[in-house]
Amino acid sequence: GENVEQHPSTLSVQEGDSAVIKCTYSDSASNYFPWYKQELGKRPQLIIDIRSNVGEKKDQRIAVTLNKTAKHFSLHITETQPEDSAVYFCAVSSARQLTFGSGTQLTVLP
């Protein structure tokens, strides 16, 4: 089955700095790569996703890049704000299901 590795497990940045979270995957047939944000005690919420026919996607302060050859993708958050503090999960979709990374606890220090 699919194997997804996510790094780092924790990340602290100063408010206004950028944050980058990276994921690698094993199944070259995977074609959909969402990122979820989960605040404490709340549901995971999709913040951005990318499909295999696209190399980069941006939505305001959030961007995702995908390198299909190397089988890795990254989440980039610019101009971080305290409300960006949460756990972020990458995920990889095969034909039947999503496989989640282990999560990154992002803390934005004021």
Next chain:
Amino acid sequence: DAMVIQNPRYQVTQFGKPVTLSCSQTLNHNVMYWYQQKSSQAPKLLFHYYDKDFNNEADTPDNFQSRRPNTSFCFLDIRSPGLGDAAMYLCATSRGRGDYEQYFGPGTRLTVT
């Protein structure tokens, strides 16, 4: 608003006492998923329904069962909860399998005493 609803939000059950968690959706999505999420871990897929077709994950314990009586509702039954089953249970839906966005419900926090 179209959404995924889970009831109850908090459930306390006794060790070994059967419990049922429910999920409903107004999105008319074909696929409904049940995930188990323990503290500081990623959601772990237990099983999913594609329409009426039930798909169990290989490592889901037999203690966990599911029913989907119609498109809108899906239930998670835990036949004999153990202390290790205490977790957040998340229901999610999607239009299809594969590269479709999954919409998560708010979750049910299960405590086993």
